[in-house]
Amino acid sequence: MKYKFNHKSLSFEVEEISFRQRIKKILSYAATAIVFAVGCLLIYANFFSSPKEKRLKRELEATNLQIAYLDRRVNQLSHVLKGLEEKDDNLYRVLLDAEPAKERNAYWAVQEAPPSQLVTSKMVEDLSRKVNLLMLRTGKELESYAELWGMLQNMDERMSRVPAISPVKNPKVVSGFGMRYHPVYKILRRHTGVDLIGKRGQPVYATADGTVSSENPGSGYGISVVINHGNGYQTIYAHLSKANVRPGQKVKRGAVIGQMGSSGLASGVHLHYEVVKNGQKVNPVHFFYGDLSPEEYEQILKDAAVVNKALS
């Protein structure tokens, strides 16, 4: 109840408040209260967490830790796999004389990327990408092993086509591979094979399985036999007195393919023997290991290393 001073009657009178004014007043109080409450709620929401939010936050932190742990485990697995890949390339494939497995290095680079900052979605994304790569690499490695296993299955057949014996019995190297004096031209030039001395008519053997080629290695080679082994290897037997095989004929390792002589550009009876690998002439003495004792092999290496006059 409100009083009002009446200047005419000089007394206080009860002031009449209309219903409308009363409603207006109530509404204004209510509006103030609502604004205040909303303000309080906003402050609370921004600066304080609800128990549910606290729980979610804890869960998120734990999840991030778990992802970081899994990321480390994936990196460990990646390193183990990398070791297997390296062993595959540097041991198994070298032993089996196979090409290295391709496309690996690109995978390694991506796999080694450091984990991203602590944003859960980004971490999960990174991790799943790493796991996918790991699966891809594991698949490739399994393929590689299957390939190597296949190679091992026909290892005997493969090895029989690699030159592995001496082309003559009791080989005596008189001139090795490399720069040697030419007996006719009297100049130092590259000797592309080894010269083995012996008696005229002495048998010359195929050093690996293969097919006799019709290829002519050159006029200086005299009567010669060229054998293609079908795996990038080719062997050449020159200055023969007689060839026992004809082009197209299949020969086995150890088969007599001709007889020693001095045909072509030769200064004496000897066999000039060459090994060609993928078009490159390589040192034949490295392929004599099959039927020699270690001492005999060592002696051959010594003789072949001397820079002397080739018999051509």
Ligand SMILES: [Zn+2]
């Ligand atoms: Zn020679």
